[in-house]
Amino acid sequence: MAGTSLSLEHITRKSTLAKNAPLLIMLHGYGSDENDLFSFASELPEELFIISVKAPYPLPPFGNAWYAINFDAEKGKWSDNIQAKQSRDLIAAFIDEAIEAYPVDKNNVTLLGFSQGSILSYAVALTYPEKVKNIVALSGYINKDILPEDVETRDYGHLNFYCSHGSADQVIPVSWARLTPPFLDSLKIKYQYSEFPVGHGVAPQNFYEFREWLENHI
Template sequence: MTTYLPCQSREPEGPVRASVIWLHGLGADGGDFVPVVPYLELPADAGVRFVFPNAPVRPVTVNGGMRMPAWYDILEMNIDRKIDQASLDVSAQQIGDLIEREIACGVPSERIFLFGFSQGGAVAYHTALRYPKKLGGVAALSTYLATADRMAAEMDAVNAELPILICHGSQDDVVPLQLGQRAREALQGLGLAPQWHDYPMAHEVCLPELQQLGTWLTQHLSEEE
């Protein structure tokens, strides 16, 4: 029997017609993004269930081995971001289990979206690009593609046209803008066409970004109807 990550959720007023699984950043928890959902300004009849999983608590090397919610261990904080890929793989599997749970609840896979901030965005990329069923899309916020060197071999062809929205702060001193740009270039090299937006902010989210996120999600939900 599958053991799922603990999650918070936000249900739509009417029938569930789509799902967003939103992954928080390092040291945060699933409740981090619950309050921002109204700022997406989705149509009243969008029917989106939001699922906010909690990352497991584990030691994080770059933080002196301190235990905290983390999707994977970060071994070095240089520009190349050396990480523990085994723990990233486990987290991707756990998010895959949540996707399958949404499918079992009646949501078509192509109407399931992964949103991820910072470390959560790296997991969203890693999960979605390798997923064996067509997904609705990925919104990657202030993040990077941690496994770019693996994607040519591991990317699943069913998501070869996966819609991707990349948002990044031009003043981000945690995940530098350069890492977001590298992700865009790597995705383009895989034949994808990510949409890019940057904002004059640090390692955070802002209202114009959330509004853009809502516009992008609404657009792709209407395309799948």
């Protein structure tokens, strides 16, 4: 089912629950679209109300992006951080809209992001922790340039993260992802971190692991 009345285009899968369903919002990667992650929605717990969102910036010839990337630049200049912050705030506002529009539980919101969508999932959770409960961050990393300055003094005690990465990732180096556990430790955030012997993608065993994690946390 497609939805366009909210600020971001999206497609949905209804929950088996008529009200107060746990909400899962999917955020795709650079150059993809809302159909990408949604392809495995049918394999996820049926009580989840699932929304897969389309990023706001068209990327010719087809696909979309949450923000511009300069693939030739060093890490510090890799991302358009102004656009990234705008998309972070767009997603945060979209969460509020979705809670108003659909029969979901505002206290049980999970973000599931891949790559660029994963980077923004981290940023939304660490900037607007009151809006989310769980994060599934696949093949991403924490971009500290799009986090609030007071991140070290905030209370993130209720958050839970599942983080995974391919050890042979040729797009986002696994060394960037390996900075995530110590950073989450420093913020006293609960998390699980896994690596799989794949490139920039989600291996079947990775899918089964995060699905089980989701079942235990929604």
